[in-house]
Amino acid sequence: MRKITEIFNINRNMLNNVKIGLAVLLVFLGGCAHTSLREEESKIDYDRTDTDTQVVEAQDETDIPAEITSQDTAVFIDEELDENLFICAELKMPENNLYEYATRLKSFDYDKVQEAIGQDAKGTLVVNDGSDEFAGGSLTYQRNDMANHLDTYCSYAGEMGMADDRDLAFMSQADAAARMWSFMKTLGVGGELEVLNMVAMDQADFENVKKAILEDDDYRGVLSAKGYEGDAFDEGMEVYRINFRVEVNGIPVYRNEPGLRGTSNRFLAYPAVVTALLSNNGIEMITMIGMFEPYEEHQKEVAVIGEDGIKEAIMKKFGDVILTNEFKAKNIWMEYFPLLKEDSFTKMDLIPVWCVDFEIDGESVEDSGYTIRFNAITGEEIS
Numbered sequence: 001m002r003k004i005t006e007i008f009n010i011n012r013n014m015l016n017n018v019k020i021g022l023a024v025l026l027v028f029l030g031g032c033a034h035t036s037l038r039e040e041e042s043k044i045d046y047d048r049t050d051t052d053t054q055v056v057e058a059q060d061e062t063d064i065p066a067e068i069t070s071q072d073t074a075v076f077i078d079e080e081l082d083e084n085l086f087i088c089a090e091l092k093m094p095e096n097n098l099y100e101y102a103t104r105l106k107s108f109d110y111d112k113v114q115e116a117i118g119q120d121a122k123g124t125l126v127v128n129d130g131s132d133e134f135a136g137g138s139l140t141y142q143r144n145d146m147a148n149h150l151d152t153y154c155s156y157a158g159e160m161g162m163a164d165d166r167d168l169a170f171m172s173q174a175d176a177a178a179r180m181w182s183f184m185k186t187l188g189v190g191g192e193l194e195v196l197n198m199v200a201m202d203q204a205d206f207e208n209v210k211k212a213i214l215e216d217d218d219y220r221g222v223l224s225a226k227g228y229e230g231d232a233f234d235e236g237m238e239v240y241r242i243n244f245r246v247e248v249n250g251i252p253v254y255r256n257e258p259g260l261r262g263t264s265n266r267f268l269a270y271p272a273v274v275t276a277l278l279s280n281n282g283i284e285m286i287t288m289i290g291m292f293e294p295y296e297e298h299q300k301e302v303a304v305i306g307e308d309g310i311k312e313a314i315m316k317k318f319g320d321v322i323l324t325n326e327f328k329a330k331n332i333w334m335e336y337f338p339l340l341k342e343d344s345f346t347k348m349d350l351i352p353v354w355c356v357d358f359e360i361d362g363e364s365v366e367d368s369g370y371t372i373r374f375n376a377i378t379g380e381e382i383s
Helices: 003-010 014-021 110-117 145-160 173-187 203-214 220-225 307-318
Strands: 073-082 085-093 098-104 124-127 139-142 192-202 238-248 273-279 282-289 300-302 327-340 347-360 370-375
Touching: 073 307, 085 307, 110 124, 110 139, 110 173, 110 282, 139 145, 145 192, 145 203, 145 238, 145 273, 145 282, 173 192, 173 238, 173 273, 173 282, 192 203, 203 220, 307 327, 307 347, 307 370
Parallel strands: 085 327
Antiparallel strands: 073 085, 098 300, 098 347, 124 139, 139 282, 192 238, 238 273, 273 282, 327 347, 347 370
16 A cells, blocks of 8 residues: 555654654655755753753744755765675765764743744644653644645645645745744754655645545545545635755754664664645644754764775674675665663764665665664764
């Protein structure tokens, strides 16, 4: 069954999934970036006992700093490391200095969030205010049950290619992203937002998608039972559904891509995920997970391993194993990993890691789902 089957439970049960499912780190929300948004960083004392933080003042919605042009240097590696162990991938080394940051999961102020949403209290708002250490820096808002239905239609349209990449009448795509960027800054969340994908829908689109999804044998019974058949769409309604990834200085933060294995004695990280539903009536829905407080800029400069270090790390991983299958590293990229401190469920270090996707016996990386992350400073496997 297609990925759309995950839609029906992920929004309504997101907080519960975060609280009880982190040990197995559910796989969701992947994609590649095409738009970046920058944030000013605020200094904060993370050893203080109170949870008050500096809040970055919201700027005009169109005031978004320009995207930094990448100056990474790239080298293509095509090499046999050992019997049945190969690398055939491009490696991009960042030329800019990298840093390791200390931070902690975001504690949201309920009243501040409600004010930032800018709507009445009729919707359902749940925030992590710091009282629950397992909530994962989370925030969810849903205006009403119809918002959940709209999210389903938008997700289905995006999955099936039924939505055009276009600006809507009430707001351009860029302004919609900026609106949510302003929302994030008002809450004082660390990092920057990067748009992964955006779906634009109007009344006619919703009518067409509703017809298609209710004729789809995979979903018709489930959606009919949930009352989708009775949905009506207001004339002139328009909605953007936006998936964001969080960045730290232009490098994406871990989002729970497949392949990470957890240790038995503690959690490793909370994936950073933001999804928003913005209409011409305001924010219909928003889900934020794994948000962290603003980090202290340039806290600890680090040097990262390069081509030789990555080869050594891979050899260390497989060197003592007799491989009966062919493993070939096909994708290598860098991300920031929010590694939880061993004595805490809220304090974390943001460290750069190298991520390596493997093909196994020629099976595509999408099908093999085998990814290893190595600490980009020490070369040790994150496992």
